[in-house]
Amino acid sequence: MMNQQELRARESLCTQEHPPKCAARCPVHVDVRTMISSIQKGDIAAAMKVYQKAIAFPNIVSHLCDAPCQSACVRTDIDEGIHIQQLEKYMAQAMVDKARGKSLKPPSKGKSVAVIGSGLSGLTATKLLGSKGYRITIFEREEAIGGRLRAYDELILPKTMLLKDLESLAIYDITIKTQTTVNPSMWSEIISTFDAVYLDISKDAFEACVGAPFEAFTIDAATLSLNATISVSAVETVSAELYDNVFAGGSLYRNGDKTAIVDCVSDGKMVTNTIDRYLQNVSLTANRTGEGPIETQLYTDLEDLIPEAAITPANFENGYTANEAQAEAARCLLCECLACVKNCVYMQHYKSYPKRYFREIYNNLSIVMGIHHANKMINTCSLCGLCETICPNDASMRDVVLEARQQMVSNDKMPPSAHDFALRDMAFSTGDQFALFKRQQGFERVSHVFFPGCQLSGSSPEHILTVYPWLCDHIETGVGLMLDCCGAPALWAGRESLFSEQMDAIRSRWDEEGRPVFITACPSCMAMFKEAIPEMTVVMLYEVLAAGELPSKASKKVPQTFAIHDSCSTRHETALQNAVRKLASDQGHTISELKFSRDKTKCCGFGGLMMFADKTIANAVIADRAAESPEAYITYCAMCRDNFLGQSKPTYHILDILFGDAADDLTRLKPPDFSMRHENRAKLKRKVLSEFWGECVDEPLPKVAFTLAEGVRDLMAERNILLEDIEMVLAHVKMTGNKIWHAQSGLFMAYYQPSAVTYWVAFEETASGYHIKNAYSHRLTIEI
Amino acid sequence: MYAYQTSDQSEVTCVKCGEKMTYGEVKLSYLGSTFPVSLNKCDHCGIVYIPEDLALGKMAQVERTLEDK
Ligand code: SF4
Ligand code: SF4
Ligand code: SF4
Ligand SMILES: [Zn+2]
Numbered sequence: 051m052m053n054q055q056e057l058r059a060r061e062s063l064c065t066q067e068h069p070p071k072c073a074a075r076c077p078v079h080v081d082v083r084t085m086i087s088s089i090q091k092g093d094i095a096a097a098m099k100v101y102q103k104a105i106a107f108p109n110i111v112s113h114l115c116d117a118p119c120q121s122a123c124v125r126t127d128i129d130e131g132i133h134i135q136q137l138e139k140y141m142a143q144a145m146v147d148k149a150r151g152k153s154l155k156p157p158s159k160g161k162s163v164a165v166i167g168s169g170l171s172g173l174t175a176t177k178l179l180g181s182k183g184y185r186i187t188i189f190e191r192e193e194a195i196g197g198r199l200r201a202y203d204e205l206i207l208p209k210t211m212l213l214k215d216l217e218s219l220a221i222y223d224i225t226i227k228t229q230t231t232v233n234p235s236m237w238s239e240i241i242s243t244f245d246a247v248y249l250d251i252s253k254d255a256f257e258a259c260v261g262a263p264f265e266a267f268t269i270d271a272a273t274l275s276l277n278a279t280i281s282v283s284a285v286e287t288v289s290a291e292l293y294d295n296v297f298a299g300g301s302l303y304r305n306g307d308k309t310a311i312v313d314c315v316s317d318g319k320m321v322t323n324t325i326d327r328y329l330q331n332v333s334l335t336a337n338r339t340g341e342g343p344i345e346t347q348l349y350t351d352l353e354d355l356i357p358e359a360a361i362t363p364a365n366f367e368n369g370y371t372a373n374e375a376q377a378e379a380a381r382c383l384l385c386e387c388l389a390c391v392k393n394c395v396y397m398q399h400y401k402s403y404p405k406r407y408f409r410e411i412y413n414n415l416s417i418v419m420g421i422h423h424a425n426k427m428i429n430t431c432s433l434c435g436l437c438e439t440i441c442p443n444d445a446s447m448r449d450v451v452l453e454a455r456q457q458m459v460s461n462d463k464m465p466p467s468a469h470d471f472a473l474r475d476m477a478f479s480t481g482d483q484f485a486l487f488k489r490q491q492g493f494e495r496v497s498h499v500f501f502p503g504c505q506l507s508g509s510s511p512e513h514i515l516t517v518y519p520w521l522c523d524h525i526e527t528g529v530g531l532m533l534d535c536c537g538a539p540a541l542w543a544g545r546e547s548l549f550s551e552q553m554d555a556i557r558s559r560w561d562e563e564g565r566p567v568f569i570t571a572c573p574s575c576m577a578m579f580k581e582a583i584p585e586m587t588v589v590m591l592y593e594v595l596a597a598g599e600l601p602s603k604a605s606k607k608v609p610q611t612f613a614i615h616d617s618c619s620t621r622h623e624t625a626l627q628n629a630v631r632k633l634a635s636d637q638g639h640t641i642s643e644l645k646f647s648r649d650k651t652k653c654c655g656f657g658g659l660m661m662f663a664d665k666t667i668a669n670a671v672i673a674d675r676a677a678e679s680p681e682a683y684i685t686y687c688a689m690c691r692d693n694f695l696g697q698s699k700p701t702y703h704i705l706d707i708l709f710g711d712a713a714d715d716l717t718r719l720k721p722p723d724f725s726m727r728h729e730n731r732a733k734l735k736r737k738v739l740s741e742f743w744g745e746c747v748d749e750p751l752p753k754v755a756f757t758l759a760e761g762v763r764d765l766m767a768e769r770n771i772l773l774e775d776i777e778m779v780l781a782h783v784k785m786t787g788n789k790i791w792h793a794q795s796g797l798f799m800a801y802y803q804p805s806a807v808t809y810w811v812a813f814e815e816t817a818s819g820y821h822i823k824n825a826y827s828h829r830l831t832i833e834i
Numbered sequence: 835m836y837a838y839q840t841s842d843q844s845e846v847t848c849v850k851c852g853e854k855m856t857y858g859e860v861k862l863s864y865l866g867s868t869f870p871v872s873l874n875k876c877d878h879c880g881i882v883y884i885p886e887d888l889a890l891g892k893m894a895q896v897e898r899t900l901e902d903k
Binding site: 466 | 850855860879890893894896898902
């Protein structure tokens with residue numbers, strides 16, 4: 051079973067939860083996506099709240115920020131990054147007169163911090179430490195706090211904005227000492243009387259304050275701790291140990307006056323974190339991630355994006371109007387990945403994405419007592435592999451889901467109802483009524499074996515009667531015929547041992563026959579053989595047909611346009627995909643490609659036994675795929691065709707196109723139900739035996755004669771009840787006489803449990819036999 | 835003992851025994867759980883009647899719950 055570590059590794063492949071490029075680049079990680087989404091909804095107050103979470107002085111910073119986010123925005127690849135700072139400025143202006151939620155004065159922590167210098171970095175630290183309950187004293191050599199913030203032109207930073215932000219400091223325990231230049235003797239007193247000290251001053255001021263050259267120190271970028279590098283004890287007033295509680299940042303160690311505004315904010319936040327840790331006596335470095343600009347692997351699909359120029363404010367000094375801000379916000383893609391989810395109806399249904407699904411599946415497998423809520427989710431994935439093909443990191447639901455199913459089977463936790471019916475269908479195909487192997491008449495040894503697969507045999511047996519003789523004519527070294535199931539249902543159901551049993555049987559026959567080339571007509575069979583018997587040479591019938599001369603029966607259909615639906619189990623088989631297209635266009639047809647084709651193809655709803663686990667989702671999957679193009683589809687898997695036909699989408703198997711009767715329009719109104727598939731397979735076996743080998747097999751006589759009232763056949767198909775199940779109940783009635791008279795309906799009722807399921811039948815008795823009016827079943831066993 | 839609700843109130847008769855079936859305790863089991871419910875049965879031979887709405891409704895629900903346990 052997947053362990054915690056493997057789970058983490060898998061989770062990390064899905065980067066959906068990584069931040070967008072803008073927020074990752076922003077050193078204080080303003081949640082730009084949420085903020086802009088609020089602007090899009092017209093809720094500026096909410097947008098402002100998001101902004102304030104990251105920015106202690108929103109009015110100042112919104113006017114001055116250098117906006118590294120904008121050049122990081124994914125839109126720069128297409129047109130222009132979102133003008134995030136302009137939006138922030140708009141928000142601040144729109145909200146400046148509105149009352150905002152009042153902060154409360156925090157309880158005092160009883161510790162004191164000196165902040166020397168009151169630029170944006172020092173002020174940010176002041177406000178944030180103040181809000182944590184520390185007592186702050188600011189030492190500022192000018193006559194007012196704010197540093198270079200005071201020097202801005204009114205057009206760039208209006209004084210109202212500056213003052214409004216500075217007012218917000220008032221509720222904290224802050225002492226401001228202006229016109230105070232710290233000299234070395236004050237300095238020694240400060241570092242010994244305050245619990246911590248933050249230096250936010252210029253290099254010259256630093257040296258004048260400390261009384262030692264700046265070069266004698268380093269600043270640790272991860273914590274902003276100030277460390278003495280060379281012995282500074284030569285300077286009398288300085289002793290290295292005394293510097294434990296001293297931290298420094300802002301313009302001092304960055305770019306002087308040119309330090310980016312947002313980097314000052316970032317240092318103020320970072321040093322707050324450090325000082326808080328220092329004063330609480332915990333590690334300054336443990337578990338510190340995500341401070342400052344970070345990398346992100348979030349993938350945003352820009353494929354269908356139409357370029358759109360950024361909005362420039364008509365009046366640049368005033369900034370955006372409400373309309374302009376709306377228009378610019380509308381350009382934001384609210385980046386998230388979900389690339390795989392957007393193209394998978396099943397994942398959309400469960401409203402989440404692989405990272406979370408992996409965890410949910412892991413948790414589901416770990417439950418010892420209690421309800422396994424994710425069972426159905428696990429059993430519904432079609433294992434189509436599209437997600438991993440789309441995902442930039444190849445995160446695969448299929449792998450995880452399949453492993454989970456195998457795990458559930460081996461723990462005896464697999465709900466029996468999920469796959470029973472499909473496995474019964476497989477058992478029919480591997481049993482006597484269908485399974486067969488024959489060498490071509492007159493051959494002791496064959497170089498090839500035709501393996502049409504159980505679904506084509508169950509749905510279009512006539513094609514096998516056409517194709518097999520054609521193969522015999524074209525391959526002079528002999529072609530055998532093998533009717534069987536490849537075991538795909540067992541693999542998809544998580545029944546590893548059943549699958550390998552079936553594959554072993556096929557493999558040993560293949561070995562005995564001298565390892566002939568297998569020609570299959572079913573993409574799933576092809577995928578199974580390739581996976582389980584890699585040393586086997588398997589080709590698909592359609593490649594063989596495309597390379598040879600078609601049988602004379604090849605129909606002359608009126609040329610028309612078709613869209614090709616590729617099979618999901620062979621999404622990477624380019625040669626096969628080309629062959630099918632060639633076969634259709636050689637017949638004069640035009641191919642229009644679906645958006646999701648070839649390696650990006652979608653499942654028809656049969657894969658992974660999805661339709662047995664959840665019919666509703668499977669039907670939605672089929673409908674979604676059928677709606678992708680108005681053209682009729684060509685498939686090369688019988689199941690795919692039948693699923694589309696089941697929803698009245700005109701669809702042909704490529705063999706219908708090649709060999710179908712010219713007279714009918716090929717679109718059968720209704721695909722066969724499973725009873726019919728069984729019957730078709732059994733008939734096919736008898737037919738090939740008599741036609742190709744002259745062996746006559748009598749049709750088995752029905753044990754009991756019965757007829758179905760109108761609508762009962764569809765009801766049975768819906769309820770996964772086969773004709774043979776009805777027959778067994780009636781045989782039981784005949785043998786035991788056990789039946790119930792249901793007075794209200796005037797019908798007899800009888801039940802029988804051949805193995806797991808109990809079947810009920812309501813019927814009339816007529817001179818010619820039983821006439822069935824209703825059928826249903828349950829899995830609870832009636833104990834006698 | 836649980837009495838399942840059904841809208842099928844028809845009189846039911848065991849044809850073989852010619853007995854009118856009446857409500858009584860029947861044991862149902864699935865995946866190792868067994869529990870008694872009240873259903874129509876023939877006192878004579880034990881044959882049981884399960885109406886369609888029960889089989890497809892409540893009982894199907896119980897099956898799903900037991901399967902997910
Ligand atoms: S494509 Fe899907 S699995 Fe991959 S990162 Fe995006 S959301 Fe996650
Ligand atoms: S489009 Fe929006 S969310 Fe995406 S990077 Fe740009 S600003 Fe950020
Ligand atoms: S159905 Fe296909 S695309 Fe969707 S999760 Fe499963 S394997 Fe991925
Ligand atoms: Zn009886």
